[in-house]
Amino acid sequence: MRKITNQELHRPSVDEFAAMKKMPVAVVLDNVRSLQNVGSFFRTCDAFAVESLSLCGITATPPNRDIHKTALGAELSVPWRYWPTTSECIGSLRRDGWTVVAVEQVEGAVMLGGFVPQPDRKYALVFGNEVDGVDQRAVDMCDMAVEIPQAGTKHSLNVSVSGGVVLWQLFSTLMR
Numbered sequence: 001m002r003k004i005t006n007q008e009l010h011r012p013s014v015d016e017f018a019a020m021k022k023m024p025v026a027v028v029l030d031n032v033r034s035l036q037n038v039g040s041f042f043r044t045c046d047a048f049a050v051e052s053l054s055l056c057g058i059t060a061t062p063p064n065r066d067i068h069k070t071a072l073g074a075e076l077s078v079p080w081r082y083w084p085t086t087s088e089c090i091g092s093l094r095r096d097g098w099t100v101v102a103v104e105q106v107e108g109a110v111m112l113g114g115f116v117p118q119p120d121r122k123y124a125l126v127f128g129n130e131v132d133g134v135d136q137r138a139v140d141m142c143d144m145a146v147e148i149p150q151a152g153t154k155h156s157l158n159v160s161v162s163g164g165v166v167l168w169q170l171f172s173t174l175m176r
Contacts, residue, residue, distance in 0.1 A: 017077045018077070021049070022051040023048055023049050023050055023170065023171055023175050024121065024122040024123065024174065025048075025050050025051060025122070025123050025167070026050065026053070026098060026122070026124040027041060027167075028056060028090065028100075028124055028126040029041060029054065029056060029059045030056050030057065030059075030126055030127065030129060030135055031056065031057040031086070031128070031129040032058075032127065032129060032130065032159060033059075033130055035060050035067050036069070036070045037130065037159050037160040038055065038060055038067050038070075038071075039066065039068065039074075039075070040070050040163070041053060041127075041160055041163050042062075042070075042071035042074040043071050043072060043074040044167055048168065048171040049175070051079070052078070053080040053081075054081055054093075055082050057083075057084070057086060059082075061080070086138045087137055090138060090141045091141070094141070094143075098123065099121050099122065100126060100142045101123055101142060102126045102139045102142040102146075103128075103148070104128060104134040104145050105155075106139055108145065109144075109145040109146060110144065110145070111146070111147055111148075111149050112146050112147065112148050112166060112169055113149065117173055117174055119174060125163075125170075126138055126142060127159050127162060127163055130159055
């Protein structure tokens with residue numbers, strides 16, 4: 001077995017990536033405080049061809065050395081926008097026809113394995129602060145919620161790990 005070189009992976013250039021078909025998913029970060037988590041989301045959004053990334057509230061924005069350290073340049077390929085509040089972002093997404101989904105442990109949440117995204121819909125996934133999760137005001141504006149099932153003793157996963165898990169699930173369903 002031989003490791004594949006980066007050239008053999010045939011990844012698109014930033015311009016080719018901008019022109020290619022994207023997964024009908026947007027990501028919203030609700031007051032994510034860690035610059036490494038923000039950078040990780042950029043990189044994960046690039047990997048799964050997410051349509052856009054919204055950075056809300058205290059969430060840091062590029063250009064930033066610490067975001068770049070984790071994003072490894074994905075902050076240049078993933079379209080992003082800053083919003084002063086998550087509520088403003090969600091309101092805009094809903095007006096534009098997105099189904100807004102809180103990734104959170106809430107009453108009535110659908111377990112991720114039971115969530116069947118419809119190919120004719122656009123989904124905006126809201127991920128929350130590392131300590132407090134998705135703010136209740138944002139949850140109240142969402143159309144639904146999904147929860148990642150867990151078997152261990154901890155209450156939650158790191159927010160960027162949650163992003164990878166949920167985005168992979170949608171990518172494997174929507175982009176086959």
